[in-house]
Structure formats: C-alpha cells, structure tokens
Amino acid sequence: MINIILCVKVVLSSIVYKNNNIVDKYMLNPFDLYALEQVLEIKRTTECKITCLCMGKEEIKEALVQCKAMGADDIILLSDKKFAGADTYATVYVLAQALKNLDYDIVVCGKQAVDGETGQVPYGLAARLNCICMGAISEIEVLEKNRVIVTQQKDNIKRKLACKLPIVMTYDDCTLKSPTINLMALKRAEKYQVTILKAQDLNLDTDKVGQQGSKTEVYSSTKPEYRKAEPILLQDEMEEMISKIYDILRIRKG
C-alpha cells in the first residue's frame, strides 16, 4: 500500500469567484482540487491510500468533507488558535511535524494557494522532511512503493524523471470547475469524522508556530495609487471614444 499525503488549503470562496453568487463561504483551493483529482485518478489503477492534510480554523471542516466525498480515504485538520497568523515558515513547520507522525511515501501539493500565491510551502516542506520537491509535474506515470516516474513540464522542456521516494511534488495546474459529486457519496461523507489535531497532539515547539513562530509580519497595507491625475472620462458617445482612442494610439505609433 502506497501512502499519499495531499496537503490542501481551504480558502474563501469570494477570492475565487468574485461577483458570483456564492453558496459556501469556504472552498478547496483550486490548485489543490486539481491535485486531488489527479491523485484520485491514480487510485483507480494503483493501490494507495490518500490522506488530505490541512491546517486551518475548525469551521472549514465542511469544505474538507468534499475531499472525502470525492474519494479521499482520510482527512486530518490541524487546527489550533496557536497556529493562527502563520507565515510560510511557521506553516511549513506545523505541516512537517504532522507529516512526521504519519506514514507517507509521497507528499502531493497544489502549485500554490490562490490567496497567498507564494508557492513556497512545498519546497519548505521538502527541506524539513529532508527530501526533494519536484515542481511543475503534469503527470505521475508510475507510482511504486519506492519510486515514482513523473513528467515535468517547465517552459518548453518536458522531462520524464524517476525519483526515489519519499518526495514532495506539486502539480502545475488548477481547476475552477466544481467537481461532480455523487449525492450518496456526499451523504456518506457527511457522516465521516474529520480527524482534528491540536498543538498538543503534535510533537512540536509552540514557540515555532503561528504568528509567534513567523519570521515576517505585514506591518502596513496601503491602497496602490498609480495614477497621477484625474482621468479623462468619456461616455455615451461611441464615435467620440473611438476617435479619441485612435488619436492616442496613433500618436504613439507616429
């Protein structure tokens, strides 16, 4: 049995779907949803166990149930007030400590989270777990107990690589399509108890978690102001606008 740990993040739906009618407050990060779909595809042909590992508030539990309904075997939520306000450094520490208590052959991550957009966590995790991180993977071709063969697509170079396990890897894509979930599967999944682990359940140094464990802080945020003056505003008169845009573009051309 091959143990796949999929690290997922739950994000605010409003970040992903602006202006749309949002039913649920939280959703799975689209990059992680894509990764989940990919590993579920592997599960069809390879005997493996998929565990989703997530850090966040307890109220995101419902969004995680979706992973179970889609076919993940287990879900672990790392949730503690002490974990709040973590930067990537502190996040990596908590995830890595949790991983050290689990059996894993391969750790799979989405490329990045839509809210933070740093893409740093997978590489940090690999460094903490003392293995390498393979980024930009488009496909897992072969998954065995000690070895994986993957296709990596970087720029216009495609490489087929064989790696000794364990490794951390990230997929290179995301999906905005909501997965079709079988209603019965969803009902069954709702009965499933997500495992919640707190700081005391993990073997960790609480000085290294959350805001306290972070190396960075946001100390100010400002609205970007790029414009120097009030804009020239035109409306209603289509011909006038077209002629104006022509003037602007032509001056530049000439």
Next chain:
Amino acid sequence: MIRILVVTHPYAGNDGNINFELIRKAYDLSKGNSADVKILMMEKFSDELIQLYKRYGGKNFLIYEAEQELEYICYAELIAQVCRKYKPNLILYPGTELGKAIAATIATILHAALIADCIDIQPLNEDKYSFSRTAMNDSIIAKIRCVKDCIQMCTVKRNVFEAKEVCSIGEENIEFVLSDKAIQDNQVPEILETTENIKTVRDCQIENARIIFGIGRGVLKDDIKKVEDLARIFHAEIACTRIIVEEQIMDKSRQIGQSGKMVSPDIYVAFGISGASQHMVGLKNAKKIIAINRDKDAMICKYADYVFIADTHKFIACMYSDFVGD
C-alpha cells in the same frame, strides 16, 4: 557592516534581464548604508558576463563553476554554505521558478525570513528592510518586514526594477567558491527522457511591448478574435487577466499581474478588465492606461488615465468596423 547577496539565475541567456535588475537594485540599496554587495554566479566562468554585470553595478563576484544546469536542491545547498561563511543580512533572488524553489528551500534550511514576489524593497532602519507585495486578493499593497533576528530574503518579480547602467565601477573582485560537501546526488532524480516542444505560436514578448491590449472577463469569447485583429493594426501585443488563463482561453505567457508578468508599455488598453490589484500591480510601470468598461465604479477606473464608459462588446464592434472593416 550590512552584507547583501545577489543570487543570479544561472545560464539565464535571453532572460538575463532579471539578473541585471537584481544587481542594479542591490547597487542602489548599498548606496545608503555602504553595504557590501556580492553577486553569486553559479555557472561556468565568463568574463563577458562579468563585464556585463559590472555595467549594472556588480563589483564583487562569487563564482561557483557549475559546468551545466543543476537541480534546484544542489544550488540551495551551495548557497546555504556560502551564507554560513559570508553571513548576509539580505539576499535577493530572481522571481523565476528556479529562484523561488531555491529561496523557499534556503528559508527552511537557514531559518530565514522570505517574502515572495516583491515589487519594492526599501531600507527600514540600520539593518532591516521593508518589502512590498500585493496581498490577499484585496486592492492593497502589503508592506512586510522581518520580525526575527535572521537573514532577510526575497524573490523579485521580473521587470519591477529598472536595469539602468551605472557609471564606471572600478576593478572587479572575483572569488571562486567550492562546494565543501558533496552535493546529495542520491536525491537528484534520474532523467529518463527529455523532449523539447517546438512551440507553434511564437513566444510572446509582452514584457517589451510598447502597446498592449488587455483582455478581461468583460470581453465576450467571440470578440477576442476581433481584439487580436485590432492589435495587429496598432502593433500591439495581446495580454490578459488571470481568469482568462484559468479558463484556458489564452496562454499563461500572456497573463499580467502578481502571478503573471510585469509589463511597462507606453499604452495599455484594458478591455473589460475590472482592475483587481493582482492584475494592476503588473501595470505599475505602464505610462498610460485606457479603460473600456461598462461600470464606472470598476476598480480599473481608479488607475486609468482615460476612462471610456461603454459596453465592451459594442465598443469592440465599433472599433473593428472602423479600423478593420466589416
């Protein structure tokens, strides 16, 4: 004394601009506090390249002679060794995939602070710096600082800092570094096969375009072809927002913004673009922005020099019939 380390992207070739931008930024940062700047090169020694880097302010070079491109982990181990010896206060990395992978690894190995995709770096006090990046999908720019006593590091987006040449900088210092520990080659993956995709479409060069037509969610799919035709007439490049890439309408190489490219056109025409900060940050250096939008309260109108309130579909149709024909 403050020490700054610039990690250059090895074998950057035509993408070498990011290295010039980093070197010039480090040069500017060093002027205020006479910091000692070292440029780390991890590629085969090339006097030509050193002379080129000198033009942008590079003076002290550390060279690790790698005969070929290595896996990120090998570079990371080498840099960790350099840091233990040289003890930099600040490290600048290129915001390339490789640069990000190396930086994130070093942050963990050396317990350093790391800020991703910076759009600005300013001295905060004696030895601390302030780093700016756009924050969580809000229309804000977050200023971030390091709160622990550790190395401060950041990756820098391409095209953010200007690669201006400096006046003559004097004789360069070159120091060769060796890896004092065999790089863990047992971890490095075995390459079974390499194929180069010959791209059918020419690589797009929106970074250097003088005029860019940007396409956002407000443009109907059927209208995109028309905008492309118009772009040809005005010698403009086509670019887009993230949603257009995610819906696989356009290639990622045309995306502008925090997770895409930084551009600096003379004129940016935004068709049906709402103006989320992630997109707008990529336009920080655009000289003139023209927004065509139905909604005069759209965020983009706050940045634009010209705001045309119109139905994007009708506007494109009108422009098309005027300049292309029916």
